[in-house]
Amino acid sequence: MANKKYDVFVIGGGSAGQAVANSCANEGLKVAITEKREYGGTCPLRGCDPKKVLLASTEVLELATDMKGKGVLNIPEFSWKQMQKFKTSFTKPIPSGSIDNLKDNGVDIYEGNASFLTENTLSVGDKIIEASKIVIATGLKPIELPIDGAKYMKTSEDFLSLKKLPKSMVFVGGGYIGMEFAHIAARCGVKVTVIHSHEKPLDGFDPDLVDKLIAYSKELGIKFILDAKVDKVVKGKKKFKVHFNTDNSKAEHVKAKMVFNTAGRVPNIESLAVENGNVTEGKKGLAVNDYLQSTTNKSVYICGDVSDHGLPLTSMTGPESKTVIANIVNGNKTKIDTPVIPSVVYTLPNMASVGYSEEEAKKRYKNVIVNFDIATDWFNAGRINAPLYGFKIIINERTNEIVGAHIVGPHAGETINLFSMAIKMGMTTDDVKEVVFTYPSWSYDLNKML
């Protein structure tokens, strides 16, 4: 017998889950939510936001370093302890603020792990809950590497709350999280090594621009070991030894004070007992149809990182939660419209991307124009003595529409949004050139990139 019955029960108090719970309650439905850790989830507590707060001090170091001898005499000192304290001033209020907001909207709050008992019932702590609709928004968690000594490896969450910086670090996995942390640490004087399993880090980003970013990262002191498979981590007296094999099957190792597992993230579903709820897994998350409904249990909707749809980014939680809300409130009428989603690697300089890659565009269109250039000598980069600025813009030659944009350089994470707008609106190069941008600004460079 259920202790409580709800119209909607949401599992996971991150960005996606909270959005669904608040909106459904505002629509007059009886809603509850549960969270097994702190309310707020990954983005504001142990992801995007704390990362960008720590990044802020390294932005000061970067600009001062580039401008040394051009007006700046000394590179400022930094304090990791203060950086962490400043970061905590952003993360600390999140859980209570989230709970207050949910309560204000009339959502019942649970704190505990939810597991499916049947298609419509869950256990949450010692309670049994029945709900007409259940929303799974449980996010991702770091992948567990099946290697000896994996227990010595720290996670992205550990990095973001490190009390003290060690002298050396190894990041196993050169995706965007590993690369961003490598840059933060290297700028703070840590000896950094990135080990990646493929030929280039940052899979999925433009390979030509990745090459430029890697060359610059090496100048920063970051060492790369590529095409390498880590097979064990051994605890030594003072350092850890990370053993790896490269393609030529030579067994080697690198030593460091700390080793981080940044090899990827997988669906956070191990304690959900999805099999009891008749919810099935897809390739990279829980399987959904176009309405973001479970393909096997019509009472269940799935959104955010844990769904098998779209990229695992905070910017995707908005369109996905809106779709789930609309379908719960009005019945299945709204299909997920996979929007143009830009992505950024917050290294310094940033690398950002939206739309098709050169390879994808060449497969999709008969003729494409590829504007690839290194623009370090352009005024914007020159003015701040930036060491790297480059772009690759992809245009469908027949229509002159912009179909892809890839930028490495200062503020690329901002400039890319103009390209997102242009691609979303189907703008041609002439359309963009008709827009007047401020001068001198990074946006103004769009004219020259086209």
Ligand SMILES: Cc1cc2nc3c(=O)[nH]c(=O)nc-3n(C[C@H](O)[C@H](O)[C@H](O)COP(=O)(O)OP(=O)(O)OC[C@H]3O[C@@H](n4cnc5c(N)ncnc54)[C@H](O)[C@@H]3O)c2cc1C
């Ligand atoms: C280091 C890092 C940096 C990132 N940087 C960026 C960035 O710059 N830009 C960007 O767009 N994205 C970034 N992301 C990704 C972004 O954080 C996620 O896309 C976003 O937080 C996903 O939100 P969500 O609501 O789907 O999941 P989450 O925020 O992960 O929330 C899921 C919640 O569900 C809870 N939960 C899980 N299982 C259960 C259960 N059985 N019962 C109860 N509760 C449960 C979890 O505790 C968690 O709090 C970053 C991620 C990381 C790790």
